[in-house]
Amino acid sequence: MDSSSTTSGGGSARREATRQKLYEAAVTLIAEQGFSATTVDEIAERAGVAKGTVYYNFASKSVLFEELLRHGVGLLTASLREAAERTVGDGGSKVDALDAMIRAGLVFIDRYPAFTQLYVAELWRTNRAWQSTLMVVRQQAVAVVEGVLRDGVANGEFSEEIDVPLTAAALVGMVLVAALDWKSFQPERSLDDVHAALSRLLQGRVSGCR
């Protein structure tokens, strides 16, 4: 368990540290400027590392980006899945599960705003090498929501009329855009504020029931 010893997985501690620095530098720069407008020199400089080091650690600029995507996506899905499971599957209501996932999404975006920004900017592009990586991620995230919705329908808790895939996508979008807007245009709001507003929208207390 000694963290400085040669651990399994082939990556030395030093190497892992530089990769991490490169991820952090790349994610903010690409979120700000986009992939093509960001140069490898910039990434290296911001990471405090020589350009050659980038290529020692990653086969190419695209590969760096793809691994960065996978890295961030792992964090997101883990976070979502954990939230769905925390609100115990069969005991609690499914609305509560959705609500918990909304909060998990907000917490994630709060912690990794640059990654989210970058993700949204690249998701709907076509003809890009890493398209499939992005789709996989999207599918994982949406699938968790879809699962909860389906359970709720089977449950009788949700109407049978709802279109599960479309509704799941809309919910994800709602959280995504509301959160990006929050971070960009009203950063002073608290997470609880934003969560409360979305929660109310979800539960139809805006217009549905009186």
Added chain:
Amino acid sequence: MDSSSTTSGGGSARREATRQKLYEAAVTLIAEQGFSATTVDEIAERAGVAKGTVYYNFASKSVLFEELLRHGVGLLTASLREAAERTVGDGGSKVDALDAMIRAGLVFIDRYPAFTQLYVAELWRTNRAWQSTLMVVRQQAVAVVEGVLRDGVANGEFSEEIDVPLTAAALVGMVLVAALDWKSFQPERSLDDVHAALSRLLQGRVSGCR
């Protein structure tokens, strides 16, 4: 009103036609690849025009893009405003007004998917020259929704607890993301399908009332 006559603004009909061709070529290419990854040669080729013509009509690649943005944005705001006005202000319920705006949004995205894609990809970027242009558009769109929400609250139709700016942003995001998802991942669905699903979500018939 003769469209072929020398209209105001100094642009001849021929010139206007090439500018239009360049807009159309640029919008799809930039939506697919992003601004930096799209070359002027590509744009010229797709528009069926010589490279020199691009520079005869626009001062630079960035200027072309900025004017393209302004052009598309004009279409969007006109479309939204028209939708808001069509559902007469005081007579109908505000939910209906929201519903009509959702449909207007979907129709717009259906007609100009590339522009929407490009818009979303660029909106949350920082440190870009055309940021302010994009923000203005966002503000206009969200403001229309906010107005309807506020009217509904004054009306008694919506709960007084709702957070107007946040809810407006969330609604816009819901439509935006659901529509982009529709176009990218389930293009066979009809507009009515998508509209119905979003409508149901809006009216809280997913989870709210039993």
Added chain:
DNA sequence: ACATTTGAACTGACTGGTCAGTGCAAAAGT
């Protein structure tokens, strides 16, 4: 204790290609 070797990690100057933007004479359109 100290010297020597090893090799993974890192460096930064350099290369080859790409691309925004220019210049201009001839052609086409109105």
Added chain:
DNA sequence: ACTTTTGCACTGACCAGTCAGTTCAAATGT
């Protein structure tokens, strides 16, 4: 007559990716 477009050669900046050489910590030798 004039505006607009064409075609194409050219420049200069910029940038992804390479590679010969350096650093340093741990392993090995004495």
